[in-house]
Amino acid sequence: MILLGWNPDRGDDPFGGYRSAGDEVTGAGFFRCRWPLPPRQATAGTEVWLFSQGGRDRGVLGHGRVASPPDPQPAGRGGAPGIVEFDALRPRGDSIPLDLLTLRVPGIAWEVNRPSRRIPAAAGPALRTLWAETSTPEEADPLLPPPGALPPGALAQTRANRYERDPSARRVCLAHHGTSCAVCGFSFEEAFGPPGRDFVHVHHLVPAARLGTDYELDPIADLVPLCPNCHSMAHRRLPDPYSPAELRALRSAAGFLPGTALSPEQLTAQADAVRILGAR
Ligand SMILES: [Zn+2]
């Protein structure tokens, strides 16, 4: 793990405007920029935490990963530039404050007077818990994993989520497709009553790799309602998620465990189900 030191009061601006970088994280799911990194410790996927050294705001302000490590050239003071991909940047003034860090994640010299420094990976779990506890409700989206919980290969998943979380696109999608899962047919409203209304996830069908810069979302053709179980299964395949048709095929192929024998009652029940529901 690497701690990135940033002193906004000194006029350092690796972000090209911190606020717009934060907007990019909200919209696109990530923000990339160059950052001097310790060459030997920074490998692709290494977790980074942003520490703000500002006078009135000292603490952990952001999270990300090393997207590409620095060239193994002789490093200058503070390291050679690599590329860092942030997946969370809190508004300035909203950091995990220094005193709380010292109390809850002890044994680490938090102040960083250089652009980057290695910190022990053992501090990760406590830091992540503290980050989740101090998150605002919008940040603590129960549909999204906490920062650092996903393996680096799963980053493609968070990139498609901007379309899955767009409220107006979601409305159009659900108005057209309904609120039952397009794979298994589960309805939260049927199962849980009013609190379940509209809880279903919306899944973006277009793989992240095929999104050009001129891509425009079609909420009816490109989005589909999925229950959280089927949605998680869809994203189990990377980088291209399983399509709803593939998931339906997987489900019907897995209808019984190979090697198990069905009882006559189970066979009758299956035949009844096919007759009553029709082959869908
Ligand atoms: Zn489902």
Ligand SMILES: [Zn+2]
């Ligand atoms: Zn999805």
